[in-house]
Amino acid sequence: MQLEQILRERKEDKDILLMTHIVLGYPSFEANREIIRQMVENGVDCIEMQIPFSEPMADGPVILKANQDSLAAGTTVEQCLEFGAEMAATYDIPFLFMTYYNIIFKYGEEQFFARAKAAGIKGFIVPDVPPEMGTTFLKEAEKTDIAPILIYAPTSTPERMTHLDSIAQGFIYCVARRGVTGKKSEFGEGFNDYLALCRKSTRLPIAVGFGIQDKDDIKALTGRADIAVIGSQTIRLVDEHGPDAVGPFIAGLR
Template sequence: MSLLDETFAKLRSEGRKALLPFITAGDPDLDFTADLLKDFGKAGVAACEVGVPYSDPVADGPVIQASYQRALESGFRLQQLFEMRKRVAAEITIPTLTMASYAIIYRVGLERYIEQSQEAGFCGAIVPDLLVEEAAEFSKLCADRDFNLIQLVTPTTPRQRQVRIAESSSGFLYFVSVTGITGERNELPPQLIDNVGWLREQTDVPVCIGFGISQPEHVAKLGPVADGLIVGSAIVRRIAQANAENRGEVRGEIDRYVREMLAAINAVK
């Protein structure tokens, strides 16, 4: 059982929900990424997703696309992320996952990607563009090595296909709240609660909702039906303000925001 599996098992036994922040590796640099991972652990989030910058992002809105571009222009390399994560391993108290295009994983090599990730301290990978028809090999390798493979379900995914995706996933299922790209939203689809509720009845894999979640009101509405909620663009937008002079201030603002969202999710019954 991976650290992520243990985390969700503990949360379920306590009747609590997970908050999972998303940040982009290397934005504005890997030292800042490391600091945020430490901050998130102190705040009490369940886990953190770390996006691997890619020149052709999958389903990412303008805020996250811009963060990928900033990181790439600063010279980001995947190996640097692994080295950073390994260097601060003793200070990271929460499960961490990479979110990476399958093209990146395939280029590194499936087994090698798992090996390097685990050596660095990552317990799984979210692979947004891995089709379930092509997932069998990677899914088996991940299962054999107790490395979580998180895949996405969208509002337009047929229900039979959702079940197939759940069967080849572990850790949690990433339920995309809306048809479209990532980004903060004021309103979420009314049918979302019913769709997530149905999927949770079909699988024992935890279901977490992402895309558009940015307000405590979203947490109060979706928390009861989901196992966890993912917050990305609202954090990445704040990171974009960071520069050499105001890093402490930006970290403080992000910490206050995350704790506000945590308070909302911890109030969910």
């Protein structure tokens, strides 16, 4: 089943879906297993698994450090592909890979997509590959039925949004503000106008991420977005309190 259809079916009995983010291999794959278990058991609807990269330019200090520590511990792309297959076979929610294009290019686009397809991965978020430069990437996505998830930003023009919508699949990732991940976002009048433009510009579900940290943020998005994305905050929890803190946190978001 395609990612968009899965998400629309999950939303039929929920006001808003939750998507979470983990960095593979951080603090360890064993910890990743426990964190994902707690996320799924407490109602997460979709999980993006980041394959670590040395220069994750869209990510703030929390996720940047997690990438660096994972790489320093020896995490490989092969381990990430195997772990993704394990999680997709274990839990009945969609799993995505998030990474940067250099990882996929070096591995080989055709081979990477084939491995991800075999693993049961439903979509890719690759923030540094614009569609104009990702023609072969998009062809492989279509061939393997893996959704290329594209990104709207506050700086995107209506024309750009419409163009991206014509290419994207699965959902549109709407960046809540300028900058990198991690810093708390404010939902003022300008954000409301931006989110309304995002909704108007796509046929797909919309996800909002970057700085979504607590129940109040989720409440502010409910009824206006289809998916709220929690990223850096769960990593902070693990850093400060360990994996066992993740379940209660996720349970308290809705």
